Amino acid sequence: MANLQGIGDEGSANAPCLAACSKAQGRRATRPRLSPGKRAAGATLGTVVDPLASQWLATIVEGSDDAIIGKSLDGTVGSWNSGATRIFGYTSAEMIGSPISRLIPDELAAEEVEILARLARGERFDHFETVRIAKDRRRVPVSLAVSPILDAVGKVVGASNIARDLSSRKAAEQTLRDAKDQAQRMQAEADNANQAKTDFLAAMSHEIRTPLNCIEGVIYLLTRSQALTPEQLRYADLVKNASVALRIIVDDILDFSKVEAGQLDLEPRPFELAALIRDTVAIVAPLATAKNLELTCVIDAGAPKWVSGDQRRLRQVLLNLLANAVKFTMEGSVKLAAGSQTAADGREQMVFSVTDTGLGVATENLHRLFRAFSQADNAVNRLHGGTGLGLAICKRIVEMMGGEIGIVSEIGEGSIVSFTAHLPSVAGPALVSEKPVDKVGVRNCRILVVDDIDTNLEIVETYLQDAGHSVVSVNSGLGAIQLLGNSRFDLVLMDVQMPMMDGVTATRCIRALSAPIGDIPIIAMTAHVLPQQVKTFLEAGMNDHIGKPIELAKLLEMVRRWQPGAGKDGVCVESDPTDFDRPTLDTFVLAVGTEKATLIAHKFLESLSGAFKSTFTDSQHEAHDLINTAGVFGLCGFVRACREIAEVAPSQELERSGQVLQEMQRAQSIALRTLTKQLLAKLRAVAVPPVRRRA
Numbered sequence: 001m002a003n004l005q006g007i008g009d010e011g012s013a014n015a016p017c018l019a020a021c022s023k024a025q026g027r028r029a030t031r032p033r034l035s036p037g038k039r040a041a042g043a044t045l046g047t048v049v050d051p052l053a054s055q056w057l058a059t060i061v062e063g064s065d066d067a068i069i070g071k072s073l074d075g076t077v078g079s080w081n082s083g084a085t086r087i088f089g090y091t092s093a094e095m096i097g098s099p100i101s102r103l104i105p106d107e108l109a110a111e112e113v114e115i116l117a118r119l120a121r122g123e124r125f126d127h128f129e130t131v132r133i134a135k136d137r138r139r140v141p142v143s144l145a146v147s148p149i150l151d152a153v154g155k156v157v158g159a160s161n162i163a164r165d166l167s168s169r170k171a172a173e174q175t176l177r178d179a180k181d182q183a184q185r186m187q188a189e190a191d192n193a194n195q196a197k198t199d200f201l202a203a204m205s206h207e208i209r210t211p212l213n214c215i216e217g218v219i220y221l222l223t224r225s226q227a228l229t230p231e232q233l234r235y236a237d238l239v240k241n242a243s244v245a246l247r248i249i250v251d252d253i254l255d256f257s258k259v260e261a262g263q264l265d266l267e268p269r270p271f272e273l274a275a276l277i278r279d280t281v282a283i284v285a286p287l288a289t290a291k292n293l294e295l296t297c298v299i300d301a302g303a304p305k306w307v308s309g310d311q312r313r314l315r316q317v318l319l320n321l322l323a324n325a326v327k328f329t330m331e332g333s334v335k336l337a338a339g340s341q342t343a344a345d346g347r348e349q350m351v352f353s354v355t356d357t358g359l360g361v362a363t364e365n366l367h368r369l370f371r372a373f374s375q376a377d378n379a380v381n382r383l384h385g386g387t388g389l390g391l392a393i394c395k396r397i398v399e400m401m402g403g404e405i406g407i408v409s410e411i412g413e414g415s416i417v418s419f420t421a422h423l424p425s426v427a428g429p430a431l432v433s434e435k436p437v438d439k440v441g442v443r444n445c446r447i448l449v450v451d452d453i454d455t456n457l458e459i460v461e462t463y464l465q466d467a468g469h470s471v472v473s474v475n476s477g478l479g480a481i482q483l484l485g486n487s488r489f490d491l492v493l494m495d496v497q498m499p500m501m502d503g504v505t506a507t508r509c510i511r512a513l514s515a516p517i518g519d520i521p522i523i524a525m526t527a528h529v530l531p532q533q534v535k536t537f538l539e540a541g542m543n544d545h546i547g548k549p550i551e552l553a554k555l556l557e558m559v560r561r562w563q564p565g566a567g568k569d570g571v572c573v574e575s576d577p578t579d580f581d582r583p584t585l586d587t588f589v590l591a592v593g594t595e596k597a598t599l600i601a602h603k604f605l606e607s608l609s610g611a612f613k614s615t616f617t618d619s620q621h622e623a624h625d626l627i628n629t630a631g632v633f634g635l636c637g638f639v640r641a642c643r644e645i646a647e648v649a650p651s652q653e654l655e656r657s658g659q660v661l662q663e664m665q666r667a668q669s670i671a672l673r674t675l676t677k678q679l680l681a682k683l684r685a686v687a688v689p690p691v692r693r694r695a
Helices: 016-025 037-042 051-063 084-090 107-122 167-223 230-261 272-289 309-327 362-369 379-384 390-402 454-466 477-486 504-512 531-541 554-561 582-593 595-610 617-631 636-648 652-686 692-693
Strands: 067-072 077-080 125-133 139-150 156-165 269-272 293-299 305-311 334-341 347-358 405-411 414-420 446-450 470-474 491-494 523-526 544-547
Touching: 016 347, 037 617, 067 084, 084 156, 084 523, 107 125, 107 139, 107 156, 139 167, 156 582, 167 230, 167 454, 230 390, 269 272, 269 652, 272 293, 272 334, 272 582, 305 309, 305 334, 305 652, 309 334, 309 347, 309 390, 309 414, 309 554, 390 405, 390 414, 446 454, 446 477, 454 470, 454 554, 470 477, 491 504, 504 523, 504 531, 523 531, 523 595, 531 544, 544 554, 582 617, 595 617, 617 636, 636 652
Parallel strands: 293 334, 446 470, 446 491, 491 523, 523 544
Antiparallel strands: 067 077, 067 156, 125 139, 139 156, 269 305, 334 347, 347 414, 405 414
16 A cells, blocks of 8 residues: 555545445445536545555556556656556655656656646546656656546646556567568569569660671571572571571560560460461471481361460460470470360360470479479580570460460470360351462552661661562661651651660651651561560550561561551451441540540550450450440441440350451451541641640
8 A cells, every 4th residue: 555655645546446446335435516627627535435445446556567656746756556667667665755757758848747737727638658768768658648636625636647568569560660661672672673684684685686687687688699509508597597596585585574574465366276286396397307206296186177366375385395395305206286175164175285205304393394494404404505484484375375284204204294275166267269368468568667777777678679669768767757758658667776866756756747647657676575665666656566686577467467558467458438437536526625536546546456365255345345435436347346246145156256256356457547547647637736735
């Protein structure tokens, strides 16, 4: 009870508890009548207190983990429990009779003065956080509650302080903050490292592709000469093969960067399965023959003839697996097998396997094969080369095709790599009077080639002129703009990285010009090929992209695709009058205004360009989302195709999806051409020129 003395019986910090305990014992404490204001201001002290209740209260106070301190209005400590000793280090003998200011930091002295002043008016303070000083000079964070103590007539004679030690909670909060800060720093470091890696890949890709373009182009020019000896031709072939091998490595790194960025997309189209497999095996056959390996291919009789899928990516997986099998097989055979089976979900799926009699892989190393930059054995890299990315990319492609990939192997016993893929069977195209692809829609174009490297200009000029096109070359973006203002061209092939004015800036300037110059197709022709770089080119107004080193076939296909009147598939697409209703467009523009119509048109163009590249079901959803905007822009043919694809029921998908999807893609090509050539041209004609809007 000693710690409860010092202020006197009337100054007990726990008078309300004493009164409650007395009542619990059936005794009634004598309480004076107080005015409502005084009654609300604080607790009163009973004049008669049961000794047993007082003893209980003292025990409760002493046993509390919180510091319970009584003080007078001048700040003198009158009671001090063991909780206060534990928190602040002072004993009751040291503190009773001492000023409470011993616990107050200097900077909080004004806080205590204000508390005492407000207590004298009967105010109380619910829990608030502050700091007190312990005997060993530690700063102790506490949650403090302060209540006035009243005498029998309701006069404030002191105060009770209940302080809860927050040190543990604050330490935990600080630990959490430190962990969060560290996690943020680590995330920032990871982001910086990832950006540095991306920047490195971009720089490396550009710096390697630029000389590769020169090497492959010069080899092409060299082999056109009739004066080379057989030995010189052999040397040229060796250089060409070496450049192709180097390009494969660069392409692997590019594909992996797409995988990491989530930008590796599939473009499903109907294709003949057996033809793709035969073509893929034919590519690897010379490598197998050179090593005296038996290369065989078996396609199950029950496999569908035509399927829907991304044949380029499927070929990439098969080619990688076959090339690996040949690379790691010294003698014996390599076999590719293809068949179909029913998956667990009831869908039909294709199964492919590549079996070899090669070196094999130790069981403990199998898990490493599908990791990026990893090979089963470091000696493998020294002996056979490679980036260690091929199988990691294959795994991602297979997963995107709805399948799985795995390997069974033993050292010295060869390997079996197998994978599944969801490639729904579709009806083959109708046999109509076909024309050779290279003759359909092909005409001589007048092409402007823009590049600051003379060798690149010479190579591209030769490629195009050999194909019958008329070519004009210029070595700067500014020169390209000047030429376009003075001469007519069908197409621009634009390098990106050039001094004075780069290709992106030049493209933006061209797009700001009035039609027809502002609508000319512009193809990025650059060694910048990472996904985020290509996105920048398209956002600047370029229509497409071809990466360096430039392959002749891809270049000619790109020209065929974007020549006047050509659709995306490289075949001339003439718009039927029923494909586009100009009055509908005029009505829409009049209703919403040119600026808003232009904004909507650009958004629609972006959505339309990225559509119809996934599954048939996804294509149906995309058609549903696009049909309304297509309608207000007067794209009647596209609207009809959207309705037709929407009418295909799930039960008819296998039967009709191939033909309907082809028609959908044809309508998409016409709509894209109409958007860029007619719709946007009209909007530019009535709008304020973009150059003035950007000023």
